Amino acid sequence: MKQAFRAARTFDGEREVPGEPVIVVENGKIVAGGPGDVPVTDLGDVTLMPGLVDAHVHLAFDPFGVATDQTDPDDVVLARIRANALEALQAGITMVRDLGDRGYLTSRVRDAGPEVLVAGPPVTTTGGHCWFLGGEADGIEGVRAAVTERVEHGVDVVKIMATGGSITPGSSPFDQQYTTEELRAGVEIAHAAGIPVTVHAHATSGIKAAVEAGVDSIEHAFFLAPGGLAVDWDTVDAIVRAGIYVSTTSARRPTAEPATPVSLTLRENFARMRERGVKLVCSSDAGIGPFKRFDSLPHGVIEFGELLGFTPAGALASATSVAADACGIGHRKGRLAPGHDADLLAVGGNPLEDLQALLDVRAVFRAGERVV
Numbered sequence: 001m002k003q004a005f006r007a008a009r010t011f012d013g014e015r016e017v018p019g020e021p022v023i024v025v026e027n028g029k030i031v032a033g034g035p036g037d038v039p040v041t042d043l044g045d046v047t048l049m050p051g052l053v054d055a056h057v058h059l060a061f062d063p064f065g066v067a068t069d070q071t072d073p074d075d076v077v078l079a080r081i082r083a084n085a086l087e088a089l090q091a092g093i094t095m096v097r098d099l100g101d102r103g104y105l106t107s108r109v110r111d112a113g114p115e116v117l118v119a120g121p122p123v124t125t126t127g128g129h130c131w132f133l134g135g136e137a138d139g140i141e142g143v144r145a146a147v148t149e150r151v152e153h154g155v156d157v158v159k160i161m162a163t164g165g166s167i168t169p170g171s172s173p174f175d176q177q178y179t180t181e182e183l184r185a186g187v188e189i190a191h192a193a194g195i196p197v198t199v200h201a202h203a204t205s206g207i208k209a210a211v212e213a214g215v216d217s218i219e220h221a222f223f224l225a226p227g228g229l230a231v232d233w234d235t236v237d238a239i240v241r242a243g244i245y246v247s248t249t250s251a252r253r254p255t256a257e258p259a260t261p262v263s264l265t266l267r268e269n270f271a272r273m274r275e276r277g278v279k280l281v282c283s284s285d286a287g288i289g290p291f292k293r294f295d296s297l298p299h300g301v302i303e304f305g306e307l308l309g310f311t312p313a314g315a316l317a318s319a320t321s322v323a324a325d326a327c328g329i330g331h332r333k334g335r336l337a338p339g340h341d342a343d344l345l346a347v348g349g350n351p352l353e354d355l356q357a358l359l360d361v362r363a364v365f366r367a368g369e370r371v372v
């Protein structure tokens with residue numbers, strides 16, 4: 001079926017499109033050319049843009065629960081995955097990349113609203129960060145076997161815990177979990193299968209090892225050090241040279257709590273990384289806490305503009321075209337361009353003038369079908 005939509009303004013994933021363009025959709029994809037004799041649906045005084053892409057979520061997690069407690073039966077987790085995916089869709093998020101579940105449960109819920117990319121259980125050391133999700137693997141051979149298993153399960157991305165994390169008792173974000181060689185062994189298997197690798201990395205040593213191993217993206221990249229943050233700018237420059245994406249996991253719902261010194265420094269650091277040329281992806285880590293609901297992403301985009309020095313177009317790109325590129329699917333997501341999936345978001349007002357407009361969701365389309 002062919003359809004056409006007109007909006008007052010259009011952002012194509014990279015920039016505002018001049019004039020009052022019409023987007024033509026056929027069989028769920030954006031097609032080139034004018035509407036011809038297809039009736040045009042006027043969406044009114046809205047800005048039409050690509051649906052948002054959240055490159056880091058945990059659909060299986062309850063933001064109000066305890067991630068370490070994995071005692072819920074599978075059917076309860078599957079219902080939660082569906083509900084969380086719908087919460088994202090309501091906020092205009094038409095694609096999420098799930099970076100950690102147990103038992104590949106999220107792979108069973110690809111049709112919950114947004115398109116869902118999956119990693120399965122993150123690869124981690126025995127007793128390491130998120131071991132309770134079932135992805136323990138040690139040494140070069142262990143990592144190879146774990147990544148091979150994920151490839152066989154049809155994952156879209158491999159997630160490896162390069163350092164420890166704070167939500168796992170007995171694990172420290174300062175500790176490197178894998179050597180460069182172990183990470184590289186995983187990267188080789190994944191890349192041979194055409195699958196990108198992203199790593200969870202907080203401390204400098206783990207970030208450095210990930211860069212040396214040739215990963216595609218780094219989650220968090222806070223450069224945590226005992227007592228605060230200590231960015232190693234040489235490593236940041238290596239990230240730029242290698243073209244590695246940094247997924248900030250910084251999006252969260254606004255809170256009444258005042259910003260902490262660490263969170264203020266973190267924003268300054270990301271702003272400097274942007275100036276140095278790092279490709280920053282706005283992402284949320286939704287699911288890991290009460291302020292990390294599945295509709296958090298737009299708030300992060302607003303923060304990119306207001307606090308990290310992004311232009312409005314740059315902030316919007318960080319959660320559309322750049323995020324899709326980081327996930328390895330920039331050829332079909334994150335842009336309003338012929339051949340791309342017709343995943344569309346219409347917001348009231350003009351986010352290119354005021355990013356708060358992102359919170360005024362008027363319509364959401366998935367593969368050309370109106371879902372919100």
Ligand SMILES: [Zn+2]
Nearest residue numbers: 056058099285
């Ligand atoms: Zn996460």
